[in-house]
Amino acid sequence: MDGDGKRHRILMVSDFFFPNFGGVESHIYYLSQCLLKLGHKVVVMTHAYGSRSGVRYVTGGLKVYYVPWKPFLMQNTLPTLFLTFPIVRTILIREKISVVHGHQAFSTLCHEALMHARTMGYKVVFTDHSLYGFADAGSIHMNKVLQFTLADFDQAICVSHTSKENTVLRSGISPQKVFMVPNAVDTAMFTPSPERLSCDEIVIVVISRLVYRKGADLLVEVIPEVCRLFPKVRFIVGGDGPKRVRLEEMREKFSLQDRVEMLGAVPHAQVRSVLISGHIFLNSSLTEAFCIAILEAASCGLLTVSTRVGGVPEVLPDDMIVLAQPAPEDMVRAVKKAIDMLPGIDPQMKKLYSWDDVAKRTEIVYDRAMQSSKTDLLERLPRYLTCGAWAGKLFCLVMIINYLLWCLLEYLQPTEGIEEVPDIRLVYAHLESVNDMCRIQSEGN
Amino acid sequence: MKQRARVMSSGVYTYKHRCEGGVDIHDVYVKRSTFRVLFSYVGAAFLIANVLHALLSKERLCINSFWSILFSAIVTKCLQYKPVKKESLLIMPTFGVQLEETFGATFYSGRVHRQFVPIGKILKPLLNEQVTPVTCYWNLVLLLHGEDKLMCVFQNLYPPAKMMVPIWKSLCTFTNSGGTGHPIAPQPNVEHIHTDQDIH
Numbered sequence: 001m002d003g004d005g006k007r008h009r010i011l012m013v014s015d016f017f018f019p020n021f022g023g024v025e026s027h028i029y030y031l032s033q034c035l036l037k038l039g040h041k042v043v044v045m046t047h048a049y050g051s052r053s054g055v056r057y058v059t060g061g062l063k064v065y066y067v068p069w070k071p072f073l074m075q076n077t078l079p080t081l082f083l084t085f086p087i088v089r090t091i092l093i094r095e096k097i098s099v100v101h102g103h104q105a106f107s108t109l110c111h112e113a114l115m116h117a118r119t120m121g122y123k124v125v126f127t128d129h130s131l132y133g134f135a136d137a138g139s140i141h142m143n144k145v146l147q148f149t150l151a152d153f154d155q156a157i158c159v160s161h162t163s164k165e166n167t168v169l170r171s172g173i174s175p176q177k178v179f180m181v182p183n184a185v186d187t188a189m190f191t192p193s194p195e196r197l198s199c200d201e202i203v204i205v206v207i208s209r210l211v212y213r214k215g216a217d218l219l220v221e222v223i224p225e226v227c228r229l230f231p232k233v234r235f236i237v238g239g240d241g242p243k244r245v246r247l248e249e250m251r252e253k254f255s256l257q258d259r260v261e262m263l264g265a266v267p268h269a270q271v272r273s274v275l276i277s278g279h280i281f282l283n284s285s286l287t288e289a290f291c292i293a294i295l296e297a298a299s300c301g302l303l304t305v306s307t308r309v310g311g312v313p314e315v316l317p318d319d320m321i322v323l324a325q326p327a328p329e330d331m332v333r334a335v336k337k338a339i340d341m342l343p344g345i346d347p348q349m350k351k352l353y354s355w356d357d358v359a360k361r362t363e364i365v366y367d368r369a370m371q372s373s374k375t376d377l378l379e380r381l382p383r384y385l386t387c388g389a390w391a392g393k394l395f396c397l398v399m400i401i402n403y404l405l406w407c408l409l410e411y412l413q414p415t416e417g418i419e420e421v422p423d424i425r426l427v428y429a430h431l432e433s434v435n436d437m438c439r440i441q442s443e444g445n
Numbered sequence: 446m447k448q449r450a451r452v453m454s455s456g457v458y459t460y461k462h463r464c465e466g467g468v469d470i471h472d473v474y475v476k477r478s479t480f481r482v483l484f485s486y487v488g489a490a491f492l493i494a495n496v497l498h499a500l501l502s503k504e505r506l507c508i509n510s511f512w513s514i515l516f517s518a519i520v521t522k523c524l525q526y527k528p529v530k531k532e533s534l535l536i537m538p539t540f541g542v543q544l545e546e547t548f549g550a551t552f553y554s555g556r557v558h559r560q561f562v563p564i565g566k567i568l569k570p571l572l573n574e575q576v577t578p579v580t581c582y583w584n585l586v587l588l589l590h591g592e593d594k595l596m597c598v599f600q601n602l603y604p605p606a607k608m609m610v611p612i613w614k615s616l617c618t619f620t621n622s623g624g625t626g627h628p629i630a631p632q633p634n635v636e637h638i639h640t641d642q643d644i645h
Contacts, residue, residue, distance in 0.1 A: 054575065090580050
């Protein structure tokens with residue numbers, strides 16, 4: 001933190017950032033933009049995407065390090081434990097970082113960066129964006145990794161109360177250290193249609209990745225039934241994925257080519273134009289920690305029908321959403337209820353969530369993290385021992401090796417030998433000066 | 446006409462700036478430990494010994510021989526010594542710039558590699574942040590006409606940014622004036638500039 005006691009220097013770390021697109025990427029981007037506006041310094045670290053490698057500046061002077069480590073599975077870098085230490089250390093020192101903020105439980109780069117940051121004595125904050133199970137092999141493995149990362153952290157953030165409960169149960173951490181900060185929506189981008197649509201034909205919009213987790217199989221059963229019951233209903237399906245074939249098969253089988261329009265992948269800039277062409281937004285996800293998609297739809301004035309899973313029931317008030325169990329017959333019932341509700345819906349945008357609010361709440365978490373006491377390796381090791389009979393010892397060993405590696409790096413390239421980069425705050429500084437100019441002119445007049 | 450040189454040092458790097466016969470010369474020297482040269486030879490000998498051992502014991506060749514050669518190749522690569530002791534940038538008014546690499550401390554000693562870039566080809570000099578899988582550093586590069594890649598002014602050395610700023614400013618003045626302007630003359634009384642200067 002700077003001398004004024006307010007300004008943080010934050011490194012956001014995740015394998016998921018633009019040009020990849022999704023909830024985590026949007027969260028990091030919008031949160032960073034709002035934190036920059038609040039006067040903090042924000043730097044993003046992610047892996048290289050194709051030829052996008054090196055340092056890039058995006059909107060608002062947000063600096064992004066695309067580290068040339070190639071992703072190997074689902075946009076994740078290969079877990080190497082120690083090999084990312086030199087680059088993480090260099091970035092932390094040259095950008096004079098005070099808080100390291102990792103995003104997403106299945107980002108290997110995030111876990112490794114948080115581990116290195118803790119070894120170097122930095123304050124770390126972690127945001128969990130997804131829900132996980134407890135029983136399958138993948139979840140057990142993931143939960144153990146999460147337990148390791150969160151064994152020695154300062155504060156954690158979850159995007160809904162359900163997500164907080166899930167994270168606390170999976171990692172065994174104290175709930176007092178976990179904050180709930182929801183996602184938000186860019187209300188300037190997602191605005192309702194200026195003209196109210198006619199209710200002669202009801203358009204139901206679905207925009208999601210067509211994968212199992214997003215309930216594409218549920219759609220295959222719900223769409224023909226809704227089309228059979230309501231002859232005036234038409235579907236627009238946006239998104240792509242492995243389950244798209246099943247949806248197209250369904251369309252052929254029930255001869256619904258003129259009532260189910262398949263758009264394929266929809267670029268984020270065009271999502272609003274698709275949303276405002278419909279009356280109802282249908283979300284069929286089987287698991288969601290928050291679901292930004294329903295927020296975007298509500299912001300565009302659509303009535304939402306969604307599965308009652310994860311943190312979805314927490315997102316919107318009852319007059320803006322109809323919830324159903326993730327079963328075809330209950331979904332059809334919910335769609336029927338939504339069609340009946342439609343004439344009484346006021347499509348005015350409600351400012352329930354804003355990224356500025358998210359940034360202010362996150363700022364409080366950073367303040368809390370900065371207040372936590374500094375601990376050395378010997379004080380931190382017992383925390384890892386509690387992670388399990390064998391796992392605890394293994395985690396301790398990993399941290400000891402990491403500490404020795406840090407000492408070696410300090411010897412080979414001392415901190416003084418790493419050049420610090422000057423702070424560049426282009427856009428907001430410029431905007432502030434323009435605002436000042438306007439104020440001076442108006443006062444003069 | 447020869448003017449007094451401007452010198453700046455930081456860590457193992459030393460920067461010298463002088464003007465000779467109207468040519469603006471920026472030299473960056475690096476101090477290398479003699480142990481590094483020795484280690485480099487040890488690494489090469491280790492690799493040769495491993496390869497010869499594998500070739501001479503043909504009947505006992507196995508997968509371990511392959512791993513042994515691979516391991517020795519990695520060790521040799523890590524110990525490899527870059528024999529460049531000096532890199533220079535010569536700004537020649539109306540002509541262009543010349544990049545020079547001077548070798549030393551090995552059998553390459555005294556050899557100089559030169560590369561000339563005509564003024565018409567240079568679009569802009571840039572101070573660029575370069576990111577590798579293990580580190581990131583500042584580098585002075587040239588943006589060239591008709592080339593899809595940037596050209597590094599210092600191919601082998603990584604001098605600190607504070608040493609590259611005066612070189613970058615000289616290049617900016619040179620390119621902005623279309624190559625006809627006079628090179629920036631060194632400040633006559635500055636013998637040594639402290640390393641705690643900020644780059645702004």
